[in-house]
Amino acid sequence: MREAAGEGPLEIAERAxxxxxxxxxxxxxxRERSLMSRFARSVPTQATAVDDTSVEILVVxxxxxxxxxxxxxxDDALRDSARRADAAARAAARSGPGTYPGLAExxxxxxxxxxxxxxxxxxxxxxxxxxxxxxxxxxxxxxEAFGTWSAGAVRTAIASTAGVRLDEELTDTFMKVVARDAxxxxxxxxxxxxxxxxxxxxxVARRAALKISGEPLAELGPGAYPVVLEPEAVGVLLxxxxxxxxxxxxxxxxxxxxxxxxGTRVAAPAIDLxxxxxxxRTLQRGFDxxxxxxxxxxxxxxxxxxxxxxxxxxxxxxxxPARSSGHATQPGGSPYGPAPTNLVLSxxxxxxxxxxxxxxxxxxxxxxxxxxxxxxxxxxxxxxxTREGTFLIEDGAITRPLRDVRFTDxxxxxxxxxxxxxxxxxxxxxxxxxxxxxAHGVVCPALRADGLRVTGATT
Amino acid sequence: xxxxxxxxxxxxxxxxxxxxxxxxATDEEDLLVRNGRVDHVDSTSADGxxxxxxxGGGWGFAATREVARSGIEHALARALAIxxxxxAAPAGPLTAVAPARGHWSCxxxxxxxxxxxxxxxxxxxxxxxxxRGDPRIVRSDAACASRRVRTAFASTEGAACxxxxxxxxxAVAVIAVDGDELQVRSYxxxxxxxxxxxxxxxxxxxxLVANAPGVAAEALELLSAPACPPGRATxxxxxxxxxxxxxxxxxxxxxxxxxxxxxxxxxGTSWVSPADLGALRYGSERLxxxxxxTLAGGLGTFGWDDEGVAARRIALIEGGVLRATLSxxxxxxxxxxxxxxxxxxxxxxxxxPIVRMTNVSxxxxxxxxxxxxxxxxxxxxxxxxxxxxxxxxxxLHFQFATEVARExxxxxxxxxxxxxxxxxxxxxxxxxxxxxxxxxxxxxxxxGNCGKGEPGQLMxxxxxxxxxxxxxxxxxxx
Numbered sequence: 001m002r003e004a005a006g007e008g009p010l011e012i013a014e015r016a017x018x019x020x021x022x023x024x025x026x027x028x029x030x031r032e033r034s035l036m037s038r039f040a041r042s043v044p045t046q047a048t049a050v051d052d053t054s055v056e057i058l059v060v061x062x063x064x065x066x067x068x069x070x071x072x073x074x075d076d077a078l079r080d081s082a083r084r085a086d087a088a089a090r091a092a093a094r095s096g097p098g099t100y101p102g103l104a105e106x107x108x109x110x111x112x113x114x115x116x117x118x119x120x121x122x123x124x125x126x127x128x129x130x131x132x133x134x135x136x137x138x139x140x141x142x143x144e145a146f147g148t149w150s151a152g153a154v155r156t157a158i159a160s161t162a163g164v165r166l167d168e169e170l171t172d173t174f175m176k177v178v179a180r181d182a183x184x185x186x187x188x189x190x191x192x193x194x195x196x197x198x199x200x201x202x203x204v205a206r207r208a209a210l211k212i213s214g215e216p217l218a219e220l221g222p223g224a225y226p227v228v229l230e231p232e233a234v235g236v237l238l239x240x241x242x243x244x245x246x247x248x249x250x251x252x253x254x255x256x257x258x259x260x261x262x263g264t265r266v267a268a269p270a271i272d273l274x275x276x277x278x279x280x281r282t283l284q285r286g287f288d289x290x291x292x293x294x295x296x297x298x299x300x301x302x303x304x305x306x307x308x309x310x311x312x313x314x315x316x317x318x319x320x321p322a323r324s325s326g327h328a329t330q331p332g333g334s335p336y337g338p339a340p341t342n343l344v345l346s347x348x349x350x351x352x353x354x355x356x357x358x359x360x361x362x363x364x365x366x367x368x369x370x371x372x373x374x375x376x377x378x379x380x381x382x383x384x385x386t387r388e389g390t391f392l393i394e395d396g397a398i399t400r401p402l403r404d405v406r407f408t409d410x411x412x413x414x415x416x417x418x419x420x421x422x423x424x425x426x427x428x429x430x431x432x433x434x435x436x437x438x439a440h441g442v443v444c445p446a447l448r449a450d451g452l453r454v455t456g457a458t459t
Numbered sequence: 460x461x462x463x464x465x466x467x468x469x470x471x472x473x474x475x476x477x478x479x480x481x482x483x484a485t486d487e488e489d490l491l492v493r494n495g496r497v498d499h500v501d502s503t504s505a506d507g508x509x510x511x512x513x514x515g516g517g518w519g520f521a522a523t524r525e526v527a528r529s530g531i532e533h534a535l536a537r538a539l540a541i542x543x544x545x546x547a548a549p550a551g552p553l554t555a556v557a558p559a560r561g562h563w564s565c566x567x568x569x570x571x572x573x574x575x576x577x578x579x580x581x582x583x584x585x586x587x588x589x590x591r592g593d594p595r596i597v598r599s600d601a602a603c604a605s606r607r608v609r610t611a612f613a614s615t616e617g618a619a620c621x622x623x624x625x626x627x628x629x630a631v632a633v634i635a636v637d638g639d640e641l642q643v644r645s646y647x648x649x650x651x652x653x654x655x656x657x658x659x660x661x662x663x664x665x666x667l668v669a670n671a672p673g674v675a676a677e678a679l680e681l682l683s684a685p686a687c688p689p690g691r692a693t694x695x696x697x698x699x700x701x702x703x704x705x706x707x708x709x710x711x712x713x714x715x716x717x718x719x720x721x722x723x724x725x726x727g728t729s730w731v732s733p734a735d736l737g738a739l740r741y742g743s744e745r746l747x748x749x750x751x752x753t754l755a756g757g758l759g760t761f762g763w764d765d766e767g768v769a770a771r772r773i774a775l776i777e778g779g780v781l782r783a784t785l786s787x788x789x790x791x792x793x794x795x796x797x798x799x800x801x802x803x804x805x806x807x808x809x810x811x812p813i814v815r816m817t818n819v820s821x822x823x824x825x826x827x828x829x830x831x832x833x834x835x836x837x838x839x840x841x842x843x844x845x846x847x848x849x850x851x852x853x854x855l856h857f858q859f860a861t862e863v864a865r866e867x868x869x870x871x872x873x874x875x876x877x878x879x880x881x882x883x884x885x886x887x888x889x890x891x892x893x894x895x896x897x898x899x900x901x902x903x904x905x906x907g908n909c910g911k912g913e914p915g916q917l918m919x920x921x922x923x924x925x926x927x928x929x930x931x932x933x934x935x936x937x
Contacts, residue, residue, distance in 0.1 A: 034914070035541070036913060036914050037541075037545065038724075038913055040720055040721045040722075040723055040724070041720055043546075043548045043549070044517055044518075044545040044546055044548050045518070045548075045721055046518055046520065046811060046813075046913075047517075047518060047519050047520060047541045047542065047545060048520045048521075048522070048809075048810070048811055048914060049519075049520065049521040049522065049537050049538070049541055050521075050522045050809045050914070051521075051522065051523050051524070051534075051537075052507060052522065052523070052524045052809055053524060054505070064496075064497055064500075065499070065500075066500040066501070067499070067500070067501045067502075068501070068502045068503070068504075069501075069502070069503040069504070069505075070503075070504045070505070071504070071505050071506060071507065071524040072504070072506055072524075077504075081504070084502060085502075087576070088500040088502070088576055089500065091497075091500070091576045091577055091580060092497035092500050092580070094577075095496065095497055095580070095584065096496070098496055098497065099496065124540050124541045124543075124544035124545075125544050127541075127544065127545075128544040128545055128546060131545065131546050132546050135546060146720065146723040146724040147724040148724060148725070148913050150913070150914070176724060177724075178723055178724040180720075180723065186723070253597045253598055253634070253636075254597050254636050255597055255598070255634055255636050255641050332499075335491055335493070335498055335499050370727075370851070370852055371849045371850055371851070371852070372849065373847050373848055373849050374847060375846075375847045375860050375880065375937045376641065376878065376937075377641060378636070378639060378640075378641040379639075381937065383847065383849045383858050383937060384849055385849065385850075385851045385852070385856070387851075387852055404851060406849075406851070406856060406858060406882075408858070408936065408937045431913075432910075432913075432915050433913075433914040433915055434910065434914070434915035434916070434917055435915075435917075437914070455858070455882070455936055455937070456856055456858065456882055456936075457856070458851050458853065458855060458856050459855060459856065459884055
């Protein structure tokens with residue numbers, strides 16, 4: 001039994017690889033250190049600190065993969081984990097040859113600036129100071145504050161029998177504030193950045209407070225309306241587009257929204273969408289879950305579909321010239337397929353949301369979308385609600401608060417109906433960290449689209 | 460482990476008013492056969508301790524994978540430092556609890572980890588093969604999952620207990636595509652199938668191989684079936700869809716932390732308030748809902764919750780009237796209750812307990828079998844197996860889609876309809892409930908993907924249901 005003190009993730013990965021024995025192995029070590037503070041009614045409610053390291057061992061046998069994961073780092077545990085993975089892959093291989101093309105070849109990822117040493121300290125005082133600042137702004141406005149401040153430092157290392165040796169540490173910070181008045185009206189704002197210093201908690205709280213209006217709620221019935229979507233709402237839609245249309249596995253299986261449509265116009269000419277993992281405006285990543293180095297990839301250019309993203313598994317199924325684009329979400333590829341992690345939607349010419357709203361006679365201004373889920377995947381048809389900052393646009397101006405509405409509409413149809421975008425973009429994220437912290441976001445502007453299909457409203 | 464947790468916590472009272480430590484060891488295995496090949500064979504083992512403290516009214520929680528004394532002591536120190544660094548908070552009360560002592564384990568016959576990988580794959584290969592044969596089926600899946608969780612819990616109030624849960628589940632599913640039309644069909648339910656705290660016998664009981672051909676046939680039939688027309692209709696919900704309907708529009712709405720605005724920034728609030736207890740008419744007189752953490756096989760079943768509160772069965776809604784909420788020690792005390800609802804649950808060692816559903820179920824009615832309920836319905840739709848779900852942040856306005864609908868005409872099931880959907884407003888929808896099938900149709904459905912909390916927690920819950928009929932429902936909305 002051995003678990004060396006101070007051993008880094010790459011050293012752990014190399015030790016596990018040495019213990020695995022003969023075969024085709026990839027070892028991925030992820031260490032998460034994170035801190036999250038929640039608050040409600042301007043009082044701290046929960047604070048969670050996590051320090052955990054997981055070791056994933058992928059083995060490849062005759063085109064089949066098996067994956068084991070453990071957070072015990074001693075030799076016996078790692079050896080046992082490798083043995084179980086190998087036994088599972090051998091069992092799978094008895095059914096005949098599989099389709100997995102083997103491990104990635106070594107490559108050097110470009111350097112990036114996605115790590116901030118100060119953020120990585122995760123000092124509880126940083127969280128406390130952020131909460132105090134938000135509470136002060138809320139008090140100034142006679143409001144209560146609800147929300148989250150969170151920071152994480154996640155280090156990932158990969159070592160494989162193919163010679164891959166990769167090691168990177170990323171930091172991220174996320175804050176959201178819901179400001180609420182005594183009558184239950186609420187406004188939302190959020191911020192995401194690689195470094196804690198990149199977020200001004202007071203400014204986030206002020207933006208949220210400005211979304212609250214005491215005017216009577218307007219109502220809209222079912223129908224199609226021009227819509228101005230803030231970046232937070234655009235980001236949610238683009239994340240779903242990634243899952244339903246840009247996912248190479250769904251594409252290869254003929255069930256993707258872009259199946260048979262690459263090279264054709266699928267969105268308005270103003271839509272330029274790419275995955276740009278090295279952009280300093282995103283939460284940068286150098287490589288994916290299979291150790292494939294990431295690179296910029298144009299997905300929709302001038303409204304024309306250019307490409308979908310692949311991991312090694314989906315690229316092998318696609319055949320021909322298809323290669324992994326560095327979008328595996330786990331070692332060996334996920335059963336759900338690859339996913340873009342650094343989407344960037346180019347901005348347009350509009351100075352701000354006011355300018356986006358100017359041509360709209362009667363429409364909807366949306367701050368945040370909620371509980372969005374696919375209805376019919378191949379059409380990118382989604383349904384969801386607006387939340388915490390929905391307003392009526394009347395005669396070119398954002399005027400009265402609007403009762404939250406349900407929309408049921410297609411992401412691709414909305415992008416095809418997009419008429420204008422702001423020049424300014426923002427990194428947005430939902431800040432949800434289920435399982436191991438995997439921070440990702442979308443860089444996007446606000447946009448105006450025609451004909452958002454409203455199918456209901458809250459009461 | 461219990462002794463170690465207790466010893467480490469012994470130093471806590473000098474710096475905090477309350478502390479608890481929870482050791483969780485989890486083993487999981489997921490197998491997937493897809494399109495004639497083994498697609499995934501994944502297994503996970505995770506082991507760690509989470510320590511939660513309360514100091515000066517503030518809470519702190521720290522989790523570590525280092526389960527030796529030094530690691531747990533460090534986690535305790537970190538939790539204390541976090542609690543102390545928070546802005547000042549009032550020290551609200553906690554309900555009293557008798558110290559949890561002893562051991563609890565769920566019942567199961569055959570430990571799924573004793574079943575060989577070869578035997579499991581043989582079953583999945585047979586089931587998946589029975590799905591294939593038509594080129595319009597672009598994906599055919601047969602999957603099973605096994606899980607074992609062992610916990611030890613100790614607190615500065617004298618709790619010292621251990622628990623073990625063994626879980627199994629399985630499913631088959633297909634995706635059929637013809638041109639722009641895509642249809643999905645699953646069995647026994649969507650989203651990975653229905654799991655239970657049970658052994659391998661639970662998976663065998665689904666008879667995946669025998670049911671697979673019907674699943675594939677319905678998916679293909681749906682490709683050319685007429686679309687579900689829009690309008691208002693009488694609807695019978697199958698048991699699995701009713702489980703999700705209860706989950707979203709009753710279970711979450713009755714979480715007391717939501718009512719108290721503690722989840723306002725993420726999961727949301729509720730259209731129900733504590734003042735509604737005993738008075739609010741939630742639905743028709745046929746609506747009887749319980750939260751039962753003692754239900755055999757339920758994924759919300761335990762000996763004690765993650766605050767050490769003993770499992771209990773609570774009537775949430777009786778005769779359509781709200782009687783109780785889902786609560787933990789803090790939220791219960793906040794509204795003056797003297798006893799927690801026993802609903803504090805945490806997802807693994809690295810998350811702290813929050814208010815969660817246990818097994819929230821509709822009690823059986825007197826409408827007989829599903830066949831008898833259909834025979835009693837002149838004109839309507841039978842909807843089965845969830846495909847899409849969405850509800851607002853107050854759990855009031857919802858919209859669901861199911862994989863399949865069948866017309867009901869003159870008391871008989873008729874044509875298959877594709878892309879069925881329905882929408883409603885929670886109390887109006889439940890007021891339209893006019894019949895629930897009898898106990899012979901009542902099944903427990905396990906859901907493994909209930910998301911809540913920050914950082915996110917996926918909780919496993921179950922819902923007992925029997926098919927039920929609702930009048931005047933808006934359908935064909937998407």
